[in-house]
Amino acid sequence: MGDRYLGLVNSPIGSAVASRFGLPRPVVLRRHEPDAPLLPGPVLLGAATGGVAPRLAELLSAAGADVATADAEGGAWGALVLDATDVSTPEQLAGVRTFLAGRLRGLLPCGRVLVLAKPPDGTDITIDASRQAIDGIVRSLAKELQRGATANLLLVEDEASLESALRFFLSGKSAYVDGQPLRLGTGLAPAPADWELPLAGKTALVTGAARGIGAAISAVLARDGARVIVADLPQAGETLAAVANRIGGTTLHLDVASPAAPERLLDYLAAHTDGLDVLIHNAGITRDKRLANMKPEPWDAVIGVNLTSQLRINAALLDSDQLRDRARVVCLSSTTGVSGNRGQTNYGATKAGVIGLVRSSAPRFAAHGNSTINAIAPGFIDTEMTAKMPMATREVARRLSSLQQAGLPIDVAEAVAWLSSPGAGGVNGQVLRVCGQNLVGA
Numbered sequence: 338m339g340d341r342y343l344g345l346v347n348s349p350i351g352s353a354v355a356s357r358f359g360l361p362r363p364v365v366l367r368r369h370e371p372d373a374p375l376l377p378g379p380v381l382l383g384a385a386t387g388g389v390a391p392r393l394a395e396l397l398s399a400a401g402a403d404v405a406t407a408d409a410e411g412g413a414w415g416a417l418v419l420d421a422t423d424v425s426t427p428e429q430l431a432g433v434r435t436f437l438a439g440r441l442r443g444l445l446p447c448g449r450v451l452v453l454a455k456p457p458d459g460t461d462i463t464i465d466a467s468r469q470a471i472d473g474i475v476r477s478l479a480k481e482l483q484r485g486a487t488a489n490l491l492l493v494e495d496e497a498s499l500e501s502a503l504r505f506f507l508s509g510k511s512a513y514v515d516g517q518p519l520r521l522g523t524g525l526a527p528a529p530a531d532w533e534l535p536l537a538g539k540t541a542l543v544t545g546a547a548r549g550i551g552a553a554i555s556a557v558l559a560r561d562g563a564r565v566i567v568a569d570l571p572q573a574g575e576t577l578a579a580v581a582n583r584i585g586g587t588t589l590h591l592d593v594a595s596p597a598a599p600e601r602l603l604d605y606l607a608a609h610t611d612g613l614d615v616l617i618h619n620a621g622i623t624r625d626k627r628l629a630n631m632k633p634e635p636w637d638a639v640i641g642v643n644l645t646s647q648l649r650i651n652a653a654l655l656d657s658d659q660l661r662d663r664a665r666v667v668c669l670s671s672t673t674g675v676s677g678n679r680g681q682t683n684y685g686a687t688k689a690g691v692i693g694l695v696r697s698s699a700p701r702f703a704a705h706g707n708s709t710i711n712a713i714a715p716g717f718i719d720t721e722m723t724a725k726m727p728m729a730t731r732e733v734a735r736r737l738s739s740l741q742q743a744g745l746p747i748d749v750a751e752a753v754a755w756l757s758s759p760g761a762g763g764v765n766g767q768v769l770r771v772c773g774q775n776l777v778g779a
């Protein structure tokens with residue numbers, strides 16, 4: 338299942354051969370390590386139109402970054418952070434070029450470009466066009482960056498979640514998030530007492546936790562301090578127990594597609610917990626066939642597991658007294674739900690449906706004691722699900738992203754854990770892609 342090409346191309350001979358024949362040269366990405374520095378080098382902080390918000394420098398320093406300002410010369414940069422929140426005319430976009438152009442060559446491997454802008458808000462056409470233009474710059478730049486570096490855009494409507502967003506997007510936790518905009522809105526987003534344990538004291542439940550992405554999410558939530566209930570089909574028995582043992586969690590046999598699932602879940606929570614703080618809707622299946630050949634069974638099965646289950650369980654939780662205030666719900670979507678995929682009309686329906694669910698339920702969750710609901714849309718992730726693909730298709734799919742490699746379950750898990758944390762309370766109703774900037778589709 339592992340990516341042999343990635344290993345080969347990072348050996349001295351493989352690297353020389355790849356370079357000689359113009360083959361893709363993915364690098365081993367920088368991922369989170371406990372006690373590792375936030376970045377591989379200092380942050381250069383600049384502004385597109387003048388002054389940087391002073392709070393930005395403070396937050397970066399508090400996160401452990403060594404911050405230099407835009408008049409610093411030369412240098413090898415761990416990150417280039419640009420405050421473009423004041424951009425309101427097409428002419429001011431030149432400030433983005435001025436700050437970045439000469440400095441990109443100094444960006445270290447697996448460095449970060451992070452641009453902050455205001456989201457278009459419909460009040461002025463020129464301002465909105467100029468703000469939207471920044472999205473085009475960042476997406477295009479992400480396609481140009483090399484050696485594992487990424488570029489992302491924070492659309493800062495409100496600063497509540499800025500601190501935790503900076504820590505996520507600059508760190509190795511966002512290794513496979515590339516070319517993405519994310520809106521930071523209003524909400525209660527308290528800084529945790531300990532940034533290494535943001536989920537201390539929280540109870541989390543992960544569906545489909547016996548393997549793959551669900552097992553990785555469970556491990557990361559436990560690492561971040563949560564008590565984790567790992568749920569999966571009864572037939573996942575021993576593998577599920579092994580996951581629970583590894584992370585000190587508890588197991589729950591739950592077929593999320595069963596009409597009885599919401600009641601079973603509520604009964605379990607009432608008997609064994611003080612309520613749920615974090616719910617991860619991860620269970621998912623594929624039953625691929627082109628629509629012309631699609632029979633009712635695979636259609637219904639995929640809709641039932643991937644979408645209806647989430648709708649039913651959310652509705653039951655919101656109507657119960659088992660969902661605590663400031664709860665976090667994260668739903669697994671897919672880039673297939675954004676761009677579609679041949680042979681996956683059923684799966685695409687559910688993963689797009691999850692995006693609709695998240696957007697539409699956000700106000701309802703906000704009204705439930707400042708809770709949030711968001712979606713993660715993974716791209717191509719190396720798991721048992723994708724191991725079933727034909728080898729040639731899998732190998733091509735792995736290279737078709739700006740980072741020229743598949744993501745790992747841990748990459749999805751880190752993004753899920755961030756959205757589950759108290760500090761992400763200003764992110765609600767959003768979809769974050771963890772796809773290395775898929776080159777195919779949207």
Ligand SMILES: NC(=O)c1ccc[n+]([C@@H]2O[C@H](COP(=O)([O-])OP(=O)(O)OC[C@H]3O[C@@H](n4cnc5c(N)ncnc54)[C@H](O)[C@@H]3O)[C@@H](O)[C@H]2O)c1
Pocket residue numbers: 544545546547548549550551568569570573591592593594595618619620621622642669670671672714715716717718719720721722723
């Ligand atoms: N792997 C990828 O590249 C990828 C890409 C995009 C989205 N996703 C999504 O991420 C999630 C996890 O994917 P994965 O690759 O780890 O899948 P996987 O097939 O490896 O694991 C899915 C888990 O869900 C469980 N499950 C299936 N039906 C269930 C049900 N009715 N009730 C409870 N549990 C059930 C399975 O037993 C299994 O443990 C899915 O929602 C998937 O659609 C995966």
